[in-house]
Amino acid sequence: MKFIKLTWAEIKKIIFRPAFYIMVGCLFVAIIVSAFIFSPAERSAYTSQISGSSITVMHNNFNSGNSSIIDSKEYLQNELNEEFDKATNFNNQSNHQELVSRVSVIFKSYFYNLETAIENAQYTTKLLTDIYDESSSLLQYFDSIKNSSQPVNYLFKSKDFENFSALLRNIRASLPSTKEDINNLQNDRNALITKVKLIWTSYKAEVDNMIKVCESIQKIEFDEQFLKDIQEFKIYANAMLAVQAAELEKYYNQNIAYDNDRTQVLEFRAMLNDYKATVETSKIVINNMINIEKLKYKSGNENSYLGFEEISVYKLKEETAFYKYAITNRIPYSKAMTALNFQQNSHLKTNCYDFAYYLMAVSSLMLTIIMIYLASLSFAGEKHDGLMRMNITKPCSRTKLYFAKISALLAISFVAHLALGLIFLAIGACIYGASGATLIAVFSGSKAFAVAPFWNFIYKIFSLFIANGFYIIIACFISILFSNPVFSVVISYLVYIFALLTNTLLAKTAFVKFLPFIHAEHSFFFGGGSWSNAFLSNLIYSGASYALSLCYLIAFIAILITASTQIFKRQDL
């Protein structure tokens, strides 16, 4: 009770501060200016992303008595089924299955021949020619594998390809490469033997190493679960395609066949695009699923951070989860894309959420600046003005006082975020109208779900508040360390600027995940929804799991709070 009373008194004290009014004034000016700058531009139609839907072709098909109005229906389905087959037969691919041993055998025989050539100089000319040809075929083979469109079922680093090729090319460049050269050397057998021996000696260590690499190449095998998932997805994808095809035929027969009403034609074209998009997105899902498995395999072997995934896996997973959810739940591409990137690429017109998110980005930045200032003064300012002595002589533990001050700042921040968000939404609804479209959000790169845009909006507010609260706690910690409010404010702002810079400029580096700042931006865990257009939208989160990131953030906050209370308790005032 006393704590609540004290917190309330702290809140009143803060909101009566003249600087608070000045800053709130600046906040409103910034918001009003931003609101006027806001440009509700029409988004490009989603149809532009899928090409090839031609009404003329459909009419021709219809008039020529084809069984289907969609000329490419079978072709598209076959194309998709081929992708499924590739994934299903991945483990049994014969063309690459023996690669490991073949590379090893070829490599060994290549150098055995070279050794033989040196030992039996009379066969040198023929052998050198053979070696030359064999190395050419080996290089071609490497290149064909490297550039193959087929999924490759072995774990072969692209760097190894480069090393192999470079080694072979170097040896070939050192050897007498033309028949003329060889004939010339044939006249001086000793010179030839000496030259070949010299080449062999200089490359032997590298060759041995390459053979070892060949022998250690691992084969990738997908587990039963993966194959089940592919089969399951195939059923969903084909079912959706069948439904869409039937709907297309029906719509065509009813509305397009004898009457070219423009609106209906456009509607039909959209349906056709959705149909084609189902094939395209299904192919993306299949390839992503394969790549995720392969990257997971690779990650486990050579690139594993403690609990952190590779960004590539994370982004692949996010895209896969999104499309898979849309196809499994028979959500046409056009509607799914509305959700995928709510603000930028959606075919919807600007609505209240666009307006609210845009202004919340501005208000959140301003609120962070305001709250950091107030937090910086809450301890250092009061110590400097002698007010802390007045407070500390009251019957209240310093820990309680610390928490009352923090709670007051957090409460103001929360109410400000919530109130401003709702005001923006209400104004946005008056100007641009509300949207009833359901969003597909992808949580933590893997779990997709449908969510009403309002709840998405509420989470956005919480997310911004968490980030804001994090900087409040940091500013309070700094404020406790200093007795000079100017130092405290300046250092707190420097920390914030550092955080913004690392979150933007260094977002793609591996070590950024070890800094606490990026973990305060929890909206990054929600792909597929509107999050990508948050303020500082160029941030790309480097793939921590939500739970681990949250734990890291909580642990960091707990350490800051513990350190703050312990220092504050021990300070002589």
Next chain:
Amino acid sequence: MKKVVLKVNNLSKVYKERSAVECLNFCLYEGEIVGFIGSNGAGKSTTIKLITGLIKPTTGEVYICGQDIKNREKALANIGAIVEAPHFYEYLTAKQNLEYFASYFDKVDKNRIEEMLKLVGLFDRKDDKVGKYSLGMKQRLGIAQALLNNPKLLILDEPTNGLDAEGIVEIRHFLQDIAKKTNVTIFISSHILSELQNLCDRFIIIDNGKIKDEFTKQTISSKSMAINTFINVDKPTLASQLLKAHFNISSKQKENKLYFFAEKENRAKIIKLLTSNKIEVYGIGNVKVALEQKFLSSIKHNDKGAK
């Protein structure tokens, strides 16, 4: 036997290698006004900070109404304090400031806040921003916030610092009034000794972080100790002889002034005696240097002892 309100036991504070206060031992009793005297840097403020929990002691204990200061919430519930100077949120009004400080206590309501504002004579200015207050008004508001929780011990560190003569008298009267009305124990540090002499019942002298002396008001008011009267005359030598002959009073002469101790009832007789002997009396007054003398003698005595 009077109740002990504050007990300071072997209290020491050492900063790195410098000892700020050393083995302080004293008690304050219910209802008394105790002056805490010391020169600048003697350790007055450090002692008060230790008592109010602003700094932690190196050794020793502080008990406020039987509660150890380590148990902050219970111990500090019994005190009201102004340490060094009263500071307020200048952008808030007096009432808002008191409301803020009241939030630290469980049982301080709006009536109590208004009562305190009336007590310190700031009720009519309660809605003015504290930034507009004079130093004297701030001191009074400081005392009001210190009395909010009806404390048993009021600790005032240099409450007359920066005040003009009128302000000092105002604060003195005010504290005497509070002491009478509330029976609160007042522990007051100041270096304006004449003011303390008029206000306090007991004195504690601190020098170099150590308590040098403790004595009551009666001690310095005793005949042997004090010179309480001066008289300005045209014939000081003759006047001195007359005082010795008729009243057995020894006096010290400084120019035309004579300094001596005289009971109040004898002062009229002295004037009559001098005028009847054709000595012009230009003025007679009180000399309030007894505490100063005592303070200086305490310090010197201890210094000699130390040597």
